[in-house]
Amino acid sequence: MTGPHASLLHNGQRLHLQHGPIDLIIHAEGNRKAAFDAAIDRFSTILTELVEELDVLRRPLAKGSRRPDGDVARRMYDAASCLRFSGYVTPMAAVAGAVADEVLNAILKAGTLRRAYVNNGGDIALHLSPGETFKTDMRHHDGQPLGQIVIKSEDGIGGIATSGRHGRSLSMGIADSVTVLAQTAASADVSATLIANAVDLPGHPAVTRCAAHELDDQSDLGAERIVTGCAGLSHADCARALSGGLALAERWQHANRILGAALFLQGHSTITKGPMFSLQQKEQLYV
Numbered sequence: 001m002t003g004p005h006a007s008l009l010h011n012g013q014r015l016h017l018q019h020g021p022i023d024l025i026i027h028a029e030g031n032r033k034a035a036f037d038a039a040i041d042r043f044s045t046i047l048t049e050l051v052e053e054l055d056v057l058r059r060p061l062a063k064g065s066r067r068p069d070g071d072v073a074r075r076m077y078d079a080a081s082c083l084r085f086s087g088y089v090t091p092m093a094a095v096a097g098a099v100a101d102e103v104l105n106a107i108l109k110a111g112t113l114r115r116a117y118v119n120n121g122g123d124i125a126l127h128l129s130p131g132e133t134f135k136t137d138m139r140h141h142d143g144q145p146l147g148q149i150v151i152k153s154e155d156g157i158g159g160i161a162t163s164g165r166h167g168r169s170l171s172m173g174i175a176d177s178v179t180v181l182a183q184t185a186a187s188a189d190v191s192a193t194l195i196a197n198a199v200d201l202p203g204h205p206a207v208t209r210c211a212a213h214e215l216d217d218q219s220d221l222g223a224e225r226i227v228t229g230c231a232g233l234s235h236a237d238c239a240r241a242l243s244g245g246l247a248l249a250e251r252w253q254h255a256n257r258i259l260g261a262a263l264f265l266q267g268h269s270t271i272t273k274g275p276m277f278s279l280q281q282k283e284q285l286y287v
Contacts, residue, residue, distance in 0.1 A: 006040050017039065019047045022046065026117070027115075039118070046102065046103075072099055075094065080190045082187075088224055146177075161180050176264045182257070209227055245263045253272050260272050
């Protein structure tokens, strides 16, 4: 495996960091050079740290599970352990968000920044100074627009994450995508995974599944059944599937574990209460 790679993008306004499967885009407004130097320094050992504890991080969480030693690994464990009673989950469900949180934390220590984000393949750790705003689009896996997220500093959102069966990881649900807003990227990451899993129609003939290890023998999901395909569903089926994910998202929002969620399935969508999401899909369901 080659070592970490760093390069400047967009006339030096963004930093690209890549090492193995980790691919970050970093933006900072303020003391940018100090922020980028700190990001490069912290990023240099992250993958090595995670590999050293990979066996622990791939184990499903249960009462009494051992907390790992590394800083990123502990972010993963802490975010996932809060939700371990909501379904099968390992610390790996929070890995992308935890890496983003760790690098953002490093650059914020390096100097004052008005706005900053670390985007790890769509899972984003975000910093906004008072009065600042962040906007980003949500898109379907084929590039079609789904809507927009508008975050203000007073919203208290520090993480954005998206999960679903068209994402980078295997999914136990049928959601095309679920985007979650939370206080940290790690929390948003694991929450999006579990909410996407809850968008489901168990036993439905349109949904095909197999054991995760049949597709990836290194998957932390092991023998858990993951979705391999989902044929066209009726309006009623989409509403029923989305209602399961929405119920879980609303429960976590009420408990302040997340700050909002948008759920998408075959041209249908639904959102939790709050002003941050603006959807473009025609079939918006209030289930």
